[in-house]
Amino acid sequence: MGTKDIFAGSVITTKVKEVVAWGRKNSLWPMPYATACCGIEFMGTVSSYFDISRFGAELVRFSPRQADLLIVLGTINYKQAPILKRIYDQMCEPKWVISAGACASSGGFYNNYSVVQGIDEIIPVDVYVPGCPPRPEAILNGILKIQEKIVKEAKGKPDAA
Amino acid sequence: MPPDPVILEKLKEKFPTEIVSTNDSGEMPVAVIKKAEGHSILSFMKEEPALRFDFLIDLTAIDRQKLGGTPRFEVVYHLYSVTLKHRLRLKIQLPEEDLRLASAVDLWKSANWMERECAEMFGILFEGHPNPKKLLLFEGFEGYPLRKDYPIDRRQKIPVPEEKL
Numbered sequence: 001m002g003t004k005d006i007f008a009g010s011v012i013t014t015k016v017k018e019v020v021a022w023g024r025k026n027s028l029w030p031m032p033y034a035t036a037c038c039g040i041e042f043m044g045t046v047s048s049y050f051d052i053s054r055f056g057a058e059l060v061r062f063s064p065r066q067a068d069l070l071i072v073l074g075t076i077n078y079k080q081a082p083i084l085k086r087i088y089d090q091m092c093e094p095k096w097v098i099s100a101g102a103c104a105s106s107g108g109f110y111n112n113y114s115v116v117q118g119i120d121e122i123i124p125v126d127v128y129v130p131g132c133p134p135r136p137e138a139i140l141n142g143i144l145k146i147q148e149k150i151v152k153e154a155k156g157k158p159d160a161a
Numbered sequence: 162m163p164p165d166p167v168i169l170e171k172l173k174e175k176f177p178t179e180i181v182s183t184n185d186s187g188e189m190p191v192a193v194i195k196k197a198e199g200h201s202i203l204s205f206m207k208e209e210p211a212l213r214f215d216f217l218i219d220l221t222a223i224d225r226q227k228l229g230g231t232p233r234f235e236v237v238y239h240l241y242s243v244t245l246k247h248r249l250r251l252k253i254q255l256p257e258e259d260l261r262l263a264s265a266v267d268l269w270k271s272a273n274w275m276e277r278e279c280a281e282m283f284g285i286l287f288e289g290h291p292n293p294k295k296l297l298l299f300e301g302f303e304g305y306p307l308r309k310d311y312p313i314d315r316r317q318k319i320p321v322p323e324e325k326l
Contacts, residue, residue, distance in 0.1 A: 079299045082322040089322075113306035113315065114298070121319060 021154030024068070024094070025147040026056040031067035031091070033084060036074030038101035038133040045136040055143050064090040069146065070123075071139075075103040077114045081122050088123040096149070098142045099125045102132040166190075168249050171211060176202055181254060189248035193235070199253045200263035206240055206249065207268050214240035214249060217269035220276060222255075222283040226309040232256035234283065238265070255285065264289040282307035 030052075032042050046052050046060060061067040064087045076084055088097070099119050102108035105128045107117035119125060126149055129142040169183050169190050179202060181193040194202055206214040219239040226233055234255040241248050255262060264287040265272040276287040277296035284305040287293065295302065299320050304311055 078302075078317055078319060079297075081319045086322040112313065113304075113311065113317070116319065117316070 015154075017154045018151075021150050025150040027059075028055075028057040028069045028096075028143065028146065029059045029061050029067045030057050030069040030071050030143075031061050031064050031087075032071050032073060033087065034073040035076065035080065036101075036103060036133075038073035038104070038131075041133045041136055042071065042073050042100070042139060045139045050136040050140065052140065052143065055140065055147070057143055064088070065092065067091055068095050069098065069143075070095065071098045071100055071142075072104040072119050073100045073133075075108065075110055076116045076119050076122075078116060079114075081116050084119065085122050096126045096146050097123060098127045098129060098139075098146060100129040100131075100139055100142060101134050102130065105130070108132060167211060168247060171209060172202070172205075175205055175209075186250065189239075189250055191250045191252070193252045193254060196253055196255055196262065200265070202251070203238065203265055203268055206251070212249075213242045213244050216241040216243050217265065217271045217275075218248075220265070220272055220279060222279050222285055222307075223252075224283060224307065224309045234260070234285065236262060236279065236285065260284055261286045261288050263287070264291075266291055281305070284308065 032039065034042060044050055046058065052058050057069065064070070068091065070088060070091060072084065088095075097119075099105045103110060103115070104119050105125075107115050111117075116122065127142045127145045129138050131138050134142075169192060172192055173180060173183070176194070176198060179195045179198045181195060183190065183192045185191065206212055217238065218241050219237070221237050223235045223237060224233065225231075225235060232254045234257065235252045236255055238251040238253070239248070240251065253262065262285060264276055266276065267289070273290070273292070274296055276290055277292070277294065279285055280287055280290075280293065281295045281298050281302070282305060294300075298306075301320060302317055304315065
């Protein structure tokens, strides 16, 4: 009888890094930075019908120091850019960013003097969610993509997501 | 309600040389006036008992560059009298070479923010404004975005956070 049979069902072998990643991905604490209609969709995503807590990300924090997932929902103009940058800087490592919706990702249809053409000009973005605004399913899909990325980062393939 | 003819008559009577043109837009009488006596005309509009324009509804500017107009700018005042219930649209002509204009904040407090916005968007200098800072744009914004020659695809340098964390 090999060791595999002795411990079958009661022991799994893994790496600490991967266990930590498993914990992180299932308990993301999001901070919404909502400036437009995407924020309303996020409220729907968090609430019972779509229920973000199925993916362990229901603990929405309004202090960046307590959050590890920044979700930017809405139009970011030049005057807000330093504020968003500052909020991102206040978050502790490790941290991830979802850019939800057309405005946050590319400026959307605000091709004008006052709107930043995508928040990736200010802060690094991990996942872009398309839509104007994105439906709650799309935001949930974005969170799943972040989870995939967390696992792959732990396995040493950061760009695989 | 058709515009009250008294308003333009009073204006013509008091400032016969300052009026460029007058017309009736259908909603309210319109008067285009020269810059020199602009503030005295506004003051007259407020103080004259038969006019009593006690409320500045709106203040903005027009860049007539692509309309082929000279002078280039017009500052538009929408006045309303709460007591007498009549309206007036006053346009002060402003040449590109000299964009200074007396502030109307001493007459109507509502002019404060509207003049700040007008100043940052069109580059008009309201002299005597109590707080001539930018209202909607950030400090360091270059150019005047609502002028017709501001390119739609022009981007600004993104401002950085002021203090340390």
